Amino acid sequence: MTRFAAILLAGFMFAGIAGAAELGPIQADKSRLAFVSKQMGVPVEGEFRKFAVQMSFDPAKPEAGKAQIEIDMASIDAGSAEANEEVVGKNWFNVKQFPKASFVSSSVKALGGNKFEVAGKLTIRDKTRDVAAPFTMAQQGANAQFEGTFTIKRADFGIGQGAWADFDTVANEVQIKFKFVAAAKK
Amino acid sequence: MTNGLSQGRYTATAVTLHWLVALGIFGAFSLGLYMHELPLSPTKLKLYSYHKWAGVTIFLFVLIRLAWRATHPPPPLPAAMPAWQRTVAHALHHLLYLLMVAIPITGWLMSSAKGFQTVWFGLVPLPDLLDKNKELGDTLALVHKTLNLTMAALVISHVAAAVKHHVFDRDDVLARMLPFLDNNKVTR
Ligand code: HEM
Ligand code: HEM
Numbered sequence: 001m002t003r004f005a006a007i008l009l010a011g012f013m014f015a016g017i018a019g020a021a022e023l024g025p026i027q028a029d030k031s032r033l034a035f036v037s038k039q040m041g042v043p044v045e046g047e048f049r050k051f052a053v054q055m056s057f058d059p060a061k062p063e064a065g066k067a068q069i070e071i072d073m074a075s076i077d078a079g080s081a082e083a084n085e086e087v088v089g090k091n092w093f094n095v096k097q098f099p100k101a102s103f104v105s106s107s108v109k110a111l112g113g114n115k116f117e118v119a120g121k122l123t124i125r126d127k128t129r130d131v132a133a134p135f136t137m138a139q140q141g142a143n144a145q146f147e148g149t150f151t152i153k154r155a156d157f158g159i160g161q162g163a164w165a166d167f168d169t170v171a172n173e174v175q176i177k178f179k180f181v182a183a184a185k186k
Numbered sequence: 187m188t189n190g191l192s193q194g195r196y197t198a199t200a201v202t203l204h205w206l207v208a209l210g211i212f213g214a215f216s217l218g219l220y221m222h223e224l225p226l227s228p229t230k231l232k233l234y235s236y237h238k239w240a241g242v243t244i245f246l247f248v249l250i251r252l253a254w255r256a257t258h259p260p261p262p263l264p265a266a267m268p269a270w271q272r273t274v275a276h277a278l279h280h281l282l283y284l285l286m287v288a289i290p291i292t293g294w295l296m297s298s299a300k301g302f303q304t305v306w307f308g309l310v311p312l313p314d315l316l317d318k319n320k321e322l323g324d325t326l327a328l329v330h331k332t333l334n335l336t337m338a339a340l341v342i343s344h345v346a347a348a349v350k351h352h353v354f355d356r357d358d359v360l361a362r363m364l365p366f367l368d369n370n371k372v373t374r
Contacts, residue, residue: 040235041308044301079301086226169228 023144024183026053030143031180033071037154038171046083050075053180057108057144059137062116065108071101091161098125114138118148124157133176144184149177194261195362203251204363207286210244211341215334238297238304242312245290252283264357278344285337292330299323 034047050072057065073095078087088095105120111134119132135148153172154160160170196204214237221233263272297304298314300323305311316322351359352367361367 039231039302040305042235042303042305082226163228166228169231 023055023057027143027181027183030145032178033069034177036175036177038173040169041171044079046076046078048072048075049077053182055146055180055182057137057146059114059116062108062110065105065116065118067103067105067108067118067120069103071103073099073101091164092159094125101125103131122152122157124159127157129156133178135178139184140181142183143181145179145181147179149175151175196261197254197258198365199254200251200258200260201363201365203247203254207244207247207251210240210247211286211337214240214244215338218334234302235308238293239307241290241293242304242306245287248283248286248290252287255283261362264355264359266355266357275347278340278347282337282340282344285333285340289330289333289337292326292333296323296326296330299326 031053032047033051034045036043036045038044048071052070052072053067054069055065055067057067073093074088076084076087076093076095078084087093093101101122101124103120103122105118107120108116108118111117114136115134116137117132117134119130121128122131129152131150131152133148133150135146138145138147151173154170154174155165155167155172159174164170217233217237217240221230221237224230224233263275267275294304294312295316298316299319301318303311303314348360348363351357352361
């Protein structure tokens with residue numbers, strides 16, 4: 001019954017997206033969008049709790065795959081209450097002015113086995129940059145799980161300005177880790 | 187005071203370790219209080235790291251000190267000291283040793299629970315003994331602070347006792363931990 005409802009819902013929500021094998025909506029409780037920054041050389045993990053993902057992907061035809069992600073910047077958890085207050089401010093994400101960040105894929109290619117790479121445009125604040133992220137796809141029962149890690153440079157997006165612009169306390173490289181689980185629509 | 191001189195001395199190593207650890211604790215303690223009040227800034231992150239590195243370093247010296255102490259019994263207290271004072275002195279010293287161990291460990295555990303690993307001098311990562319858990323992190327921060335305030339109170343009594351021995355009892359209890367006073371004693 002729930003499965004039936006999920007399929008109905010998936011069909012309803014994604015009716016507009018044409019392309020390869022369509023996927024149901026992202027299962028928020030199983031999906032995760034995290035980042036690891038290095039502070040004084042120490043990796044510190046944070047995450048975004050709210051994000052919307054739309055994707056279509058068929059491992060047999062990866063080039064036709066598409067993904068669009070929208071991140072609610074106010075949902076950031078940077079690892080501590082104090083950091084959370086800081087990172088929504090002007091020097092970091094300036095969430096008032098830039099409430100959303102987004103990723104829009106431009107191409108997907110196969111890397112062999114269950115490995116793929118998606119390239120696209122990542123927009124954070126008012127900066128858009130080309131990024132590429134390798135990822136794996138795994139079938140888990142009725143679900144498809146997409147998992148990957150890539151690195152961005154925070155300075156490319158103007159993240160961490162003023163006193164934070166220096167990289168000796170917070171490193172420029174920030175690792176992004178994602179795991180999206182969606183019901184595979186048959 | 188005729189029998190103010192006790193037989194026996196602390197070894198030079200024991201004296202050196204006592205003062206190294208004491209200086210380290212004064213430093214880490216002041217830095218801890220100061221950094222805690224700062225608004226978040228790169229400076230604050232740096233000071234937190236320095237505090238943790240210093241704390242771990244002190245912890246290592248404390249371990250060496252305990253090993254030394256276990257193999258080199260301290261000299262007996264002056265014979266003139268009343269029994270209750272000996273008991274209090276010994277109890278206080280044991281409590282201080284306990285706190286010297288418990289404070290760095292709670293600092294380490296707190297860092298783990300808060301999700302900020304300790305990497306000694308940015309080089310040697312200490313294993314996170316606890317998983318990230320905000321409530322536990324906050325509790326451990328309170329424990330760390332409370333133990334510190336307890337130690338501060340004990341150290342004040344400790345110093346007061348040392349001064350009392352020197353000024354009122356005129357024995358060599360302070361001098362045997364502060365060798366430059368010792369020389370005065372000998373030439374007197
Ligand atoms: C003998 C060694 C140490 C001393 C004397 C000491 C002392 C202190 C003091 C006085 C504070 C301020 C407490 C407050 O105002 O809330 C503090 C905070 C702190 N200490 Fe230590 N500490 C020691 C070792 C360590 C170690 C080894 C670590 C971690 C590896 C550590 C981590 C911290 C942290 C993270 C705080 C901040 C707590 C917060 O912001 O709530 N400390 N310490
Ligand atoms: C954080 C600061 C300090 C700590 C944790 C500390 C701890 C200790 C401990 C555990 C002992 C016992 C040694 C043993 O017999 O095993 C001791 C001895 C002693 N400490 Fe401290 N101490 C501190 C600071 C000071 C200061 C500032 C003074 C100076 C007034 C001082 C004076 C002495 C003296 C005179 C002794 C020898 C006591 C005796 O002969 O039995 N200490 N200290």
